[in-house]
Amino acid sequence: MSKKWLLLSVILxxxxxxxxxxxxxxxxxxxxxxQSWSDIENAADGTTVRLFMWGGDEGINQYxxxxxxxxxxxxxxxxxxxxxxxxxxxxxxxxxxxxxxxxDGTIDIIWLxxxxxxxxxxxxxxxxxxxxxxxxxxxYYDTDDPAFQTDFGTATEGMEAPWGKVQFVFHYDQSxxxxxxxxFEELKNWVEKNPGEFIYPNAEDFTGxxxxxxxxxxxxxQPSDIYEQPLDEEDISGTADKLWNYLNEMKPNLWxxxxxxxNTLTELDRLYSQGEVxxxxxxxxxxxxxxxxxxxxxxxxxxxxxxxxxIGNTHFLSIPFNSPNSEGALTTINFMLxxxxxxAKLKPNYWGENTPISLDKLPKEMREKFExxxxxxxxxxxxxxxxxxxxxxxxxYVEWIQDQWFNEVVQQ
Amino acid sequence: MKLFNNKSVYLLIPALLFLLLPLYGFFAAIVxxxxxxxxxxxxxxxxxxESSRFLSAIWFSIRTTLIATILSLIIGVLITRSFYPYLExxxxxxxxxxxxxxxxxxxxxxxxLLLSETGLAAQLLVEAGVITDSxxxxxxxxxxxxxxxxxxxxxxxxxxxxxMLLPVYSSIKPGYYDLVETLGGSKVRQFTAVEWPAIFxxxxxxxxxxxxxxxxxxxxxxxxGTTFPEMISVLSYEWFYGSGWExxxxxxxxxVSLSLLILAFSAAGFSILQKKRxxxxxxxxx
Numbered sequence: 115m116s117k118k119w120l121l122l123s124v125i126l127x128x129x130x131x132x133x134x135x136x137x138x139x140x141x142x143x144x145x146x147x148x149q150s151w152s153d154i155e156n157a158a159d160g161t162t163v164r165l166f167m168w169g170g171d172e173g174i175n176q177y178x179x180x181x182x183x184x185x186x187x188x189x190x191x192x193x194x195x196x197x198x199x200x201x202x203x204x205x206x207x208x209x210x211x212x213x214x215x216x217x218d219g220t221i222d223i224i225w226l227x228x229x230x231x232x233x234x235x236x237x238x239x240x241x242x243x244x245x246x247x248x249x250x251x252x253x254y255y256d257t258d259d260p261a262f263q264t265d266f267g268t269a270t271e272g273m274e275a276p277w278g279k280v281q282f283v284f285h286y287d288q289s290x291x292x293x294x295x296x297x298f299e300e301l302k303n304w305v306e307k308n309p310g311e312f313i314y315p316n317a318e319d320f321t322g323x324x325x326x327x328x329x330x331x332x333x334x335x336q337p338s339d340i341y342e343q344p345l346d347e348e349d350i351s352g353t354a355d356k357l358w359n360y361l362n363e364m365k366p367n368l369w370x371x372x373x374x375x376x377n378t379l380t381e382l383d384r385l386y387s388q389g390e391v392x393x394x395x396x397x398x399x400x401x402x403x404x405x406x407x408x409x410x411x412x413x414x415x416x417x418x419x420x421x422x423x424x425i426g427n428t429h430f431l432s433i434p435f436n437s438p439n440s441e442g443a444l445t446t447i448n449f450m451l452x453x454x455x456x457x458a459k460l461k462p463n464y465w466g467e468n469t470p471i472s473l474d475k476l477p478k479e480m481r482e483k484f485e486x487x488x489x490x491x492x493x494x495x496x497x498x499x500x501x502x503x504x505x506x507x508x509x510x511y512v513e514w515i516q517d518q519w520f521n522e523v524v525q526q
Numbered sequence: 527m528k529l530f531n532n533k534s535v536y537l538l539i540p541a542l543l544f545l546l547l548p549l550y551g552f553f554a555a556i557v558x559x560x561x562x563x564x565x566x567x568x569x570x571x572x573x574x575x576e577s578s579r580f581l582s583a584i585w586f587s588i589r590t591t592l593i594a595t596i597l598s599l600i601i602g603v604l605i606t607r608s609f610y611p612y613l614e615x616x617x618x619x620x621x622x623x624x625x626x627x628x629x630x631x632x633x634x635x636x637x638x639l640l641l642s643e644t645g646l647a648a649q650l651l652v653e654a655g656v657i658t659d660s661x662x663x664x665x666x667x668x669x670x671x672x673x674x675x676x677x678x679x680x681x682x683x684x685x686x687x688x689x690m691l692l693p694v695y696s697s698i699k700p701g702y703y704d705l706v707e708t709l710g711g712s713k714v715r716q717f718t719a720v721e722w723p724a725i726f727x728x729x730x731x732x733x734x735x736x737x738x739x740x741x742x743x744x745x746x747x748x749x750x751g752t753t754f755p756e757m758i759s760v761l762s763y764e765w766f767y768g769s770g771w772e773x774x775x776x777x778x779x780x781x782v783s784l785s786l787l788i789l790a791f792s793a794a795g796f797s798i799l800q801k802k803r804x805x806x807x808x809x810x811x812x
Contacts, residue, residue, distance in 0.1 A: 200767075236771075316753055370665065373753075374752040375753045377751075513770045516768065520579065524754045525579075
């Protein structure tokens, strides 16, 4: 019997050994970034660039496929292939490739921020620093903006380029609710008066977690106490108690008495569109526009933000450590940051998403084009959004809320 | 060298080649669940078995899976023995097997469209005046009892049970039934004396297949499950893809524990089948 096991373990060990070596690609990437920009663009001509990104939004997909890809082909000779994949799975793929020592990957660009960026950076899955060499970034962006220097508290170190900016808003149906709550205290009272009409997604969900961070901010005397400091569980224990109290007091009046939290935002949106609940929410101030157009949301859908404010963040494009076409990736990212691409992204017909570009740095004509974009009736005014803007906290809070929420709220 | 002279070892080679990747995956999962910052550690397993979340997940998984498996078997046997003469014909047989064509995920969605609080069934009952409005419809999907998960699996697995049982039933000689009747045996006796010995080994195999699949599959509980309690596969997925990567060894430890549980169930099942009397009976009728 022992021989059979010996044979088996030899085979398995051989397999493991084959997967053990890892090599750094950093030197290759810095050779690429040392070239002049025109050399990079020339090298990118005629190549294929694979952009791996979350593909759950039709408007975003159409923006890439119908607006960006044809222009990249025309202007730079680059064929852009969009590959839809969950960001965490993209990182897992890279991690597996790194463990297997695969130097030539399949991914040229990834779209990420926050905890995903932190994981990618900590596990050395990214190529390196490149933002400062992008001509469009230098020309049209406020390069010292703290929103570009850190990403959920993690220093970006030039490893990712700002692509967009979003802010969290709540949605309600104007025909059902006259005046939406203006603070989290009012929200709780509203839920008490309208039992079963409100629910937020699971804390594992991106949107659900962001909702809980808002409540956390609201329970603290100064939201800046949270977002200016790394997570210290002892420091915030008082605020945390208030947070769980708030949620537990609200729980019996939630949809289905708080026994089931939607697993995804899509599930909550469906409840809202079927009229089971009267509010939904999302981490994109303009996302209701396309949903109204498609007939998913009622036309009377509007958005609102509450005191102390609404959390916003920047999201980024980055290049993985084993990109087979770094030149193409750099050229594509530079194009995505251009005023033309950002303007098309801001218009509501595709994506309708805010831009991280500095309007002051744009030529007058271009600036006017940006200012004249009508984002739609369900989108709050730029002024309202800016007034209520709150920065994101450190990525550690996300995980802390996930774990604690489960213990303190679900299992109670 | 006696081992390699034995021909049965060579029969293992195709199976081993086929299992190379899954076995490697399993081996790598064990390694990951046991390696700490420096060297080997059992800390992930000990924190796993101290975690009330894991314990309630594993209990919920076993309970839900056992209910779904046993009900599928009972319903499958009842349908097969009542209808097997008809099921020999092509059209009824295809009708019964229809649910097998759909992926589990699609089937789960159909159950939601059918049985959710605003689903088709609720709307029809409201139209018919049985219930006043759709909120009176019971919560059968995303419910804490796992009813939605159980319904989905039963609907999907019953055709599989029928598929496995049909050849057994068609091979039972009708003469055996007559024999029991002539000797004064009841209908129950016909089942226990003629059918049971023939179908028991097959039922055992089906039970193991359905149980192992159901307890570890992800998509149906992810779609039909609620926030708490959750199935073990959903919890492992969350640990694996959750925000930090520190929980990953926990996910591996949970899946390794689950694999060991399935192995234990299989070993128990096969040891029952290995008992001589079942082998003898099986040799006679199948």
